[in-house]
Amino acid sequence: MPDFEKTKRTTLKRLHDRGRFDRETVYAILDEALICHVGIVVDGAPVVIPTAFWRDADTLYLHGSSASRLIRALEAGAEACVTVSLLDGLVMARSAFHHSFNYRSVVIFGRTEAVEDAAEKRRALRLFMERLAPGRWEELRPATDQEIKGTGVVRLGLAEASAKIRTGPPIDDEEDYEDPVWAGVVPVSLACGAAQPDPRLTPGITEPANIPGPGPFKAGA
Amino acid sequence: MPDFEKTKRTTLKRLHDRGRFDRETVYAILDEALICHVGIVVDGAPVVIPTAFWRDADTLYLHGSSASRLIRALEAGAEACVTVSLLDGLVMARSAFHHSFNYRSVVIFGRTEAVEDAAEKRRALRLFMERLAPGRWEELRPATDQEIKGTGVVRLGLAEASAKIRTGPPIDDEEDYEDPVWAGVVPVSLACGAAQPDPRLTPGITEPANIPGPGPFKAGA
DSSP states (O other): OOOOOOOTTTSOSSOGGGEEOOHHHHHHHHHHOSEEEEEEEETTEEEEEEEEOEEETTEEEEEEETTOHHHHHHHTTOEEEEEEEEEEEEEEOSSGGGOEEEEEEEEEEEEOEEOOOHHHHHHHHHHHHHHHSTTHHHHSOOOOHHHHHTEEEEEEESSEEEEEEEOSSOOOOGGGTTSSSOOEEEEEEEEEOOOEEOTTOOTTOOOOTTSOOSEEOOTTO | OOOOOOOTTTSOSSOGGGEEOOHHHHHHHHHHOSEEEEEEEETTEEEEEEEEOEEETTEEEEEEETTOHHHHHHHTTOEEEEEEEEEEEEEEOSSGGGOEEEEEEEEEEEEOEEOOOHHHHHHHHHHHHHHHSTTHHHHSOOOOHHHHHTEEEEEEESSEEEEEEEOSSOOOOGGGTTSSSOOEEEEEEEEEOOOEEOTTOOTTOOOOTTSOOSEEOOTTO
């Protein structure tokens, strides 16, 4: 797969070694994350909203109520910036200055586009469910036309996309390594816990295998 | 403490019951989170960047290299939107339509301002270290004037701020509750793991008690 093309705004001005433009890296970050932060410009000012997302090849999907201000702006073809971040660790260095976080992030710039066709909307929404719990779409009653109509789905092409990554131990000034202070990394991760059945669950229904289990979230696992 | 004043853009147009304007709720979300997503407008287009932040009363602080494009824009007094999100659960409902996420988020609008005074910068940076590892600032060699100069620190007043929260089990259509499908919540949380000592750690230095331990991150704990 070819790399994403670098543009002025996806090229890092500093810390060039943290930049990544290969699709494997960008895809892996997007597929591990559960939420993104979408930025749009409203009346000249920035607005950043957290929301769910999913990916199909080089297309990112977002959805929400057709009545939501964000979804309406995105359906109208807003210029957007979608950012996805995974925090991996607290980097405790030997000087305050070299403290850092380990992380993996993706930034995507582009104009969103409404998914208008009801069948394509259904297909996209089903992909989202597959990501969360493979096979669950078929276990549920079919989505009604009214529900599909009430759900706004937008796509954003992965064209102007890039990743930024920091990993590893602190990088201290050479003369600080002998300081009598502890240094290292505190790993941080997002994990699922044991599922909590709905208090109104019909007695006798047990948790199926496709519900994400305790541990790191694995899309479609 | 008085609530934050509602403004046009912090008032929810839908799902009003998810909105919160009390300081206790906003503070608690900000103090639990480790990163925020900062939105600014560059050449008319939105840019969203993940970064660390910390809070002191009604002031939010951000920092970064004085050479970073984001920090330069924020120091110049950019109109910003800072969003903080905590994902709490995957809500598996009896219809695709009612699937949701449990989350707590805060959105802050305002103009950032450079912290110019070196002593105030030091004080702010020390507060950030206190949040991560109380007492560590004193254990490290003092930050040099050059390091303070090379670090851009900006403040954003908590004035136009609000929180949005979803908790609890799925809310299904009444007629779906008898469907023979599992429903419930998969809890999700960010947690620290066991600290990994720097491979170059001087032998004999043990991990001090102020390094965050395994489990949920507790600021300044």
